[in-house]
Amino acid sequence: MTAQLIDGVALSRTLRAGVAERAAALPRRPGLAVILVGEDPASAVYVRNKIKACGESGLHSVFEKYDADLAEDVLLARIAALNVDPAIDGILVQMPLPRHIDPQKVIAAIAPEKDVDGFSVLSAGELASGLPGLRPCTPFGCMKLIESTGQSLKGKHAVVIGRSNTVGKPMALLLLQANATVTVCHSGTADLAHHVRQADVVVAAVGRRNTVTADMVKPGAIVIDVGMNRNDEGKLCGDVDFAGVREVAGWITPVPGGVGPMTITMLLVNTLQAAETAQGVAR
Numbered sequence: 020m021t022a023q024l025i026d027g028v029a030l031s032r033t034l035r036a037g038v039a040e041r042a043a044a045l046p047r048r049p050g051l052a053v054i055l056v057g058e059d060p061a062s063a064v065y066v067r068n069k070i071k072a073c074g075e076s077g078l079h080s081v082f083e084k085y086d087a088d089l090a091e092d093v094l095l096a097r098i099a100a101l102n103v104d105p106a107i108d109g110i111l112v113q114m115p116l117p118r119h120i121d122p123q124k125v126i127a128a129i130a131p132e133k134d135v136d137g138f139s140v141l142s143a144g145e146l147a148s149g150l151p152g153l154r155p156c157t158p159f160g161c162m163k164l165i166e167s168t169g170q171s172l173k174g175k176h177a178v179v180i181g182r183s184n185t186v187g188k189p190m191a192l193l194l195l196q197a198n199a200t201v202t203v204c205h206s207g208t209a210d211l212a213h214h215v216r217q218a219d220v221v222v223a224a225v226g227r228r229n230t231v232t233a234d235m236v237k238p239g240a241i242v243i244d245v246g247m248n249r250n251d252e253g254k255l256c257g258d259v260d261f262a263g264v265r266e267v268a269g270w271i272t273p274v275p276g277g278v279g280p281m282t283i284t285m286l287l288v289n290t291l292q293a294a295e296t297a298q299g300v301a302r
């Protein structure tokens with residue numbers, strides 16, 4: 020059996036067309052501010068993709084790039100200005116930040132209604148409490164990829180590998196909200212393979228290639244690969260041994276072309292949602 024590919028590029032195309040349509044119906048265009056501090060080449064690529072995606076969906080965007088030695092208080096002052104800028108609905112500060120800047124301070128400085136990354140304590144609390152709010156883009160995108168298989172999560176066992184505040188933890192909460200039974204694995208998990216073998220749905224968000232191999236996957240499972248790594252040839256790869264696992268799984272996301280594009284799509288969705296809320300449009 021060969022798994023069906025879950026195509027994040029195709030799903031993104033469909034969802035982004037919907038964003039464009041709803042954005043065009045608003046009195047004022049949704050606006051996103053993206054801040055990049057320093058010279059990390061991978062971050063520069065992601066940021067460029069985000070700005071490009073905004074333009075393609077009819078969203079207004081501003082991009083601010085600063086040197087790696089930017090003072091923390093200057094960054095916080097810039098965020099304070101964007102918080103009260105009526106043209107801006109969403110603020111994204113690209114992570115990771117240089118070491119002298121405290122990411123928690125930066126996240127806390129962003130007005131919660133403009134927190135389109137869904138990283139704020141308010142957004143995290145809303146998710147944990149089952150309240151509506153802005154969801155972290157990567158796990159939100161993973162949920163859309165899972166939904167696109169047409170499989171209900173009710174009664175299914177989902178195993179999330181990774182427990183970061185930005186990916187693993189919110190992923191587990193979203194799966195729980197969708198009525199899956201959820202196991203969260205991390206670097207202290209005694210027998211990862213044992214847990215993954217039970218899974219109807221596996222979400223790998225570790226940052227280490229070949230973390231999930233074919234012998235660990237239940238036949239027919241849905242496998243979502245969040246990882247972004249480089250193999251020995253320098254090629255982009257995920258946390259899942261794609262070639263092996265696709266022969267066992269029922270559905271699988273590729274890297275590239277899976278979760279990555281959906282992260283950007285959900286950023287557009289969140290920015291649209293923030294703009295609709297700001298303009299008093301019920302959805």
Ligand SMILES: NC(=O)C1=CN([C@@H]2O[C@H](COP(=O)(O)OP(=O)(O)OC[C@H]3O[C@@H](n4cnc5c(N)ncnc54)[C@H](OP(=O)(O)O)[C@@H]3O)[C@@H](O)[C@H]2O)C=CC1
Pocket residue numbers: 157180181182183185186187204205206207208211224225226227245246247248278279280282
């Ligand atoms: N495609 C996309 O849009 C995105 C991709 N990513 C990618 O996803 C991956 C994860 O990102 P992120 O959550 O930010 O990373 P973190 O490094 O913050 O978290 C990694 C998690 O994996 C766990 N872990 C590490 N080693 C193992 C192991 N051997 N077995 C089980 N669990 C392990 C860690 O456990 P512990 O908590 O115990 O340390 C931690 O919880 C990275 O490759 C990143 O580049 C991230 C964001 C967006």
Ligand SMILES: Nc1nc(=O)c2c([nH]1)NC[C@@H]1CN(c3ccc(C(=O)N[C@@H](CCC(=O)O)C(=O)O)cc3)C=[N+]21
Pocket residue numbers: 064065068111112113114115136156157247255274275276277278279280282283
């Ligand atoms: N404040 C903040 N918010 C983020 O959402 C955020 C962040 N910081 N820091 C870094 C991670 C990573 N991330 C990705 C976005 C798009 C792709 C993406 O488009 N990937 C393409 C390939 C891109 C390539 O070719 O390199 C794909 O998988 O097909 C990947 C990763 C967002 N992140």
